[in-house]
Amino acid sequence: MAARRAIKAVLVDLSGTLHIEDSAIPGAQEALKRLRSAPLAIRFVTNTTKESKKTLLERLKKLQFEISEDEIFTSLTAARNLVEQKSVRPMLLVHDSALPDFEGIASDSPNAVLIGLAPEHFNYQTMNKAFRLVLDGAPIIAIHKARYYNRKDGLALGPGPFVTALEYATDTKATVVGKPEKTFFLEALRSTGYSPEEAVMIGDDSRDDIGGAQKTGMLGILVRTGKYREGDEQKIEPAPHLTCASFPEAVDHILKDLL
Amino acid sequence: MASWARGVRAVLLDVSGVLYDSGGPEGGAAIPGSVEAVNRIRQSGLKLRFCTNESQATRSQFVHKLQRFDFSISEEEVTAPGPAAKKMMQERGLRPHLLVHDDLLPEFDSIDKSEPNCVVIGDAAENFSYQNVNKAFNVLIGLEKPVLISLGKGRYYKETDGLKIDVGAYMKALEYACDITAEVVGKPSQNFFMSAVNEMGVKPDEAVMIGDDVVNDIGGAQRCGIRAVLVRTGKYRPSDENHPQVKADGYVDNLAQAVDILLASGVAGH
Numbered sequence: 001m002a003a004r005r006a007i008k009a010v011l012v013d014l015s016g017t018l019h020i021e022d023s024a025i026p027g028a029q030e031a032l033k034r035l036r037s038a039p040l041a042i043r044f045v046t047n048t049t050k051e052s053k054k055t056l057l058e059r060l061k062k063l064q065f066e067i068s069e070d071e072i073f074t075s076l077t078a079a080r081n082l083v084e085q086k087s088v089r090p091m092l093l094v095h096d097s098a099l100p101d102f103e104g105i106a107s108d109s110p111n112a113v114l115i116g117l118a119p120e121h122f123n124y125q126t127m128n129k130a131f132r133l134v135l136d137g138a139p140i141i142a143i144h145k146a147r148y149y150n151r152k153d154g155l156a157l158g159p160g161p162f163v164t165a166l167e168y169a170t171d172t173k174a175t176v177v178g179k180p181e182k183t184f185f186l187e188a189l190r191s192t193g194y195s196p197e198e199a200v201m202i203g204d205d206s207r208d209d210i211g212g213a214q215k216t217g218m219l220g221i222l223v224r225t226g227k228y229r230e231g232d233e234q235k236i237e238p239a240p241h242l243t244c245a246s247f248p249e250a251v252d253h254i255l256k257d258l259l
Numbered sequence: 260m261a262s263w264a265r266g267v268r269a270v271l272l273d274v275s276g277v278l279y280d281s282g283g284p285e286g287g288a289a290i291p292g293s294v295e296a297v298n299r300i301r302q303s304g305l306k307l308r309f310c311t312n313e314s315q316a317t318r319s320q321f322v323h324k325l326q327r328f329d330f331s332i333s334e335e336e337v338t339a340p341g342p343a344a345k346k347m348m349q350e351r352g353l354r355p356h357l358l359v360h361d362d363l364l365p366e367f368d369s370i371d372k373s374e375p376n377c378v379v380i381g382d383a384a385e386n387f388s389y390q391n392v393n394k395a396f397n398v399l400i401g402l403e404k405p406v407l408i409s410l411g412k413g414r415y416y417k418e419t420d421g422l423k424i425d426v427g428a429y430m431k432a433l434e435y436a437c438d439i440t441a442e443v444v445g446k447p448s449q450n451f452f453m454s455a456v457n458e459m460g461v462k463p464d465e466a467v468m469i470g471d472d473v474v475n476d477i478g479g480a481q482r483c484g485i486r487a488v489l490v491r492t493g494k495y496r497p498s499d500e501n502h503p504q505v506k507a508d509g510y511v512d513n514l515a516q517a518v519d520i521l522l523a524s525g526v527a528g529h
Contacts, residue, residue: 119389124424127387131415131424147436148396155400157393161432169414169428235438 007258009194010035011185011213013203014046014056016226017247021152024063025225031248032065038255041192044072045185045201047144047178047208049116049159050095052076073188075143075178076101079114082141082177088112090141091130093121113166115174116143117159127162134170144178146208150227179205180212189218200241200258202250206232210240219258221250263486263509264524269306269461271452271485272297273470274321274337275313275416276493277514279328282418289328290492292515297331299518306459309337310452310468312411312445312475314381314426315360318342338455340410340445341366344379347444353406355379358395358429360386377406380433380441382413382426392429399437407433411445413475417494446472447479456485467508469517471495478505488517 012018018028035042044067048056053072060067076098083090083105091110092102095118113130134140146158163174178184189199196217203209203220204227210220219241222233233243244250272278278297281287300307309332313321318339325332341363348355354371357364359381367379378395399405413425430441445451456466463484470476471493480487489499489507492514500510511517 119393122389122392124385124387128421128424131428132422135415135422147438148400155397157389157396157432157436161392161396161436164435165424165428165432168431169424171414 005197005219005258007040007198007200007219007254009041009043009189009192009199010254011043011045011188011199011201011218012247013201013205013209014044014060015048016150016204016228017202017209017223018044018060018065019063020150020226022059022063024065025247027246027248029064029066031251032067034255035251036066038259040254040259041194042071043188043192045074045179045188046072047075047146049074049076049098049143049178050118051097052100054100055097070191074101075184076116078177078184078187079116079141079143080105082175083112083114086112086139088139090114091133091138093118093126093130094143095120110138112138112141114141114143115159115163115166117146117149119156122157122162127165131166131169134166134172140166140170140172140174142174142176142178144208145174145176146179146205148227155227178208180208180215182212182216185213185216185218200254202247204228206235206240211236214238214240221253223247223250261509261520261524263467263488264521266465267305267467267486267521267524269308269456269459269466270300270521271308271310271455271466271468271480272514273446273468273472273476274309274311274325276471276495277469277490278325278330280417280419280493281315282420282423286324287328288419289330290513292513294329294331296514296518299522301331303522305521306461306466307336308455308459310446310455311337311339312382312413312426314340314363314410314445315384316362317366320362338451338458340451341381343451343454344408344410344444345370347408348377348379353377353408355408356395356398357381358386358391359383359410376402377408378433379408379410380426380430381410382416383429384423387424387429392432396433396436399433399439405437405439407437407439407441409441409443409445411475412441412443412447413472415494417471422494446470446475447482449479449483452480452483452485456483467521469511469514473499473502473505473507477507481505481508490514490517 145160201213412427468480
């Protein structure tokens with residue numbers, strides 16, 4: 001068993017961990033309040049690429065979560081930062097509702113391909129357009145490479161498989177900015193002032209949430225809600241620090257054993 | 260004289276990008292000189308077989324299309340992934356969910372498709388919609404042992420209006436989504452090349468493969484001990500000649516030039 005640590009910061013995944021679409025995970029609001037009563041910095045880290053920060057915040061407020069905008073760190077923000085750094089004009093394969101986060105970014109005669117979760121763009125024609133750009137040298141920027149996500153009607157493909165398709169067709173590698181990239185977790189943590197060894201990540205995605213966070217030195221708690229499927233905890237090495245039923249149980253563990 | 264032509268008794272021809280470029284309202288266009296080149300191979304007495312990963316049509320429709328472009332070709336001379344996959348499913352009792360081009364569907368008419376226990380993916384082109392790929396994913400993820408059969412694994416191919424993403428990209432998408440490895444039926448699988456060579460009754464080192472895909476045609480054939488020549492038509496890009504892993508035994512401008520070299524080297528059947 002790992003040595004006991006004093007945790008100062010908690011990173012919490014949103015979709016699948018606090019809520020599934022427009023329903024909160026039972027008891028999650030209460031649990032978040034309990035977590036806030038402890039001396040902990042909290043950040044909400046999400047690969048939800050369909051929604052701008054603002055939309056995200058509105059939904060969480062509607063579900064009665066007490067969250068402020070500066071506690072949210074999304075992969076869209078990370079992607080925009082990279083586009084500006086590289087000064088490229090991206091073909092935006094993102095959902096319309098994510099566009100506000102890219103206001104002011106030039107996307108005419110594109111020389112880069114930026115991919116988020118955008119099923120409406122993942123048709124053969126648009127994929128071919130993107131493919132030809134990349135073959136001509138445009139870099140692929142992937143907001144994240146999630147394999148699939150949980151929708152009310154079942155599992156649905158995330159952007160990862162389509163990024164992989166473009167990578168294979170063009171024999172190139174995408175730059176991934178979201179979870180499970182190390183830089184994503186470190187960026188999210190930076191504003192708290194704590195180190196990875198003082199942080200714990202709670203999420204429903206074994207590889208992207210837990211595996212990614214643990215690679216930076218954080219602890220990871222896997223919850224059996226959202227996209228979780230039986231045996232997911234065995235898919236990563238080292239295994240999650242803890243696997244538990246849902247967010248409220250994860251909070252109990254932190255308050256009881258990790259402070 | 261090019262050394263790749265020495266002692267050749269049999270020729271394996273890739274079709275798309277070597278004989279013709281697909282696409283457009285007429286279904287494509289013959290590459291200049293290729294119709295005559297096929298005829299000259301036949302007249303020389305060399306054994307001949309067509310080895311294609313074409314999965315946008317049944318083998319029979321595909322052959323008819325090529326005949327309309329005046330190619331001398333018959334169905335029994337074509338090694339194609341559709342019929343090979345069908346045979347494999349019959350042998351293993353597999354019932355497919357099909358993510359393929361509409362025109363390939365009749366190839367699997369006689370196969371039981373109820374309660375699918377595998378997914379067959381081909382070059383589905385416009386059928387590669389999010390909904391369709393997602394459906395295939397859901398079939399696979401619902402299986403205890405997901406079986407994904409891919410008809411070839413090409414990266415892209417050339418149509419008359421430009422380069423198009425090939426089945427391999429979507430095979431990789433499903434592999435990634437389900438954390439599995441597909442079984443490839445077609446080039447570059449060794450079984451596929453070997454069945455073509457065996458049907459010609461020659462040894463691998465007596466045959467030459469002519470194709471436009473450096474990995475699947477050239478690399479695939481070479482791994483079976485078959486010589487392989489890359490044509491500068493179809494999807495060919497100059498960078499293919501500096502491929503980090505694959506070096507062709509020869510490079511030619513087109514099929515016609517390959518046949519010139521073969522015939523000049525004095526190869527002939529008996």
